Amino acid sequence: MSTSKADPSRPAVRRPDFSATRVLVVGAGGLGCPAALALVDAGVGHVALADDDRVELTNLHRQLLYTEADVGRDKLDVALEALGRRTAPGQTLAAVRTRLLPENARRLVKDYDLVLEGADNFATKFLAADACRLERRPLVHGAAVRLRATVWSVAPEGGPCYRCLFEDVPEADAALTCAEAGVLGPVVGLAGALMADLGLDVLAGTPRFGTLFSYDGLRDRFRSVPVPARPSCPLCGPSATISEIDELCYTAVHCRDDGPTIRGV
Numbered sequence: 294m295s296t297s298k299a300d301p302s303r304p305a306v307r308r309p310d311f312s313a314t315r316v317l318v319v320g321a322g323g324l325g326c327p328a329a330l331a332l333v334d335a336g337v338g339h340v341a342l343a344d345d346d347r348v349e350l351t352n353l354h355r356q357l358l359y360t361e362a363d364v365g366r367d368k369l370d371v372a373l374e375a376l377g378r379r380t381a382p383g384q385t386l387a388a389v390r391t392r393l394l395p396e397n398a399r400r401l402v403k404d405y406d407l408v409l410e411g412a413d414n415f416a417t418k419f420l421a422a423d424a425c426r427l428e429r430r431p432l433v434h435g436a437a438v439r440l441r442a443t444v445w446s447v448a449p450e451g452g453p454c455y456r457c458l459f460e461d462v463p464e465a466d467a468a469l470t471c472a473e474a475g476v477l478g479p480v481v482g483l484a485g486a487l488m489a490d491l492g493l494d495v496l497a498g499t500p501r502f503g504t505l506f507s508y509d510g511l512r513d514r515f516r517s518v519p520v521p522a523r524p525s526c527p528l529c530g531p532s533a534t535i536s537e538i539d540e541l542c543y544t545a546v547h548c549r550d551d552g553p554t555i556r557g558v
């Protein structure tokens with residue numbers, strides 16, 4: 294069959310030039326691995342990964358940049374080696390070897406055009422949300438637990454934002470991490486790839502801000518739902534009260550004594 298004739302019902306995919314863009318991926322786990330891979334392969338000029346964890350055997354089924362031979366090594370060392378084998382000339386990678394903490398969050402996100410947040414705890418998710426809003430940086434959130442995943446992108450200004458949807462850091466033990474509840478590898482992989490897709494749309498100037506994409510692996514159902522802005526939101530509402538990072542706001546669930554972690558899912 295001849296393939297020379299263009300099919301008008303299937304427009305050709307044009308690949309924008311992302312070589313001048315800089316993206317920070319928070320969490321080099323099950324979400325961050327496929328997301329970073331897709332960003333590099335799409336030609337993003339600079340991709341930085343933030344994580345402070347080591348490769349663990351129990352995470353290998355969903356953290357696709359690592360193999361059994363890497364168990365015990367720093368995730369970032371392995372991830373940068375794996376990603377480095379795929380970079381084009383001029384593309385750069387960086388390891389951010391510090392946790393996202395209240396004292397460094399704004400400074401870290403400020404250096405990038407876009408932040409992808411694939412952390413495994415609410416404290417870090419809220420911290421990333423607040424820091425990106427205060428520094429006017431677009432942000433893509435990803436989460437996956439058991440057979441479900443959600444991904445959405447948040448504009449640098451205006452609503453809705455993460456606090457429109459989740460309001461505040463849950464009390465301790467009110468929510469399970471995927472390490473506690475378990476997660477299916479393909480589900481988290483799908484979510485990570487979608488994070489990159491939404492992020493590339495932001496960088497290309499065609500963002501899909503404010504639409505929550507969810508996947509239910511039990512029913513094989515994929516949905517997209519608009520998130521309404523909450524007028525009383527303390528971060529993006531007309532009477533917003535959050536104007537700085539207060540370290541006391543991120544100490545509820547799954548925080549260590551010295552602050553939230555940035556371990557990826």
Ligand SMILES: [Zn+2]
Nearest residue numbers: 454457526529
């Ligand atoms: Zn909001």
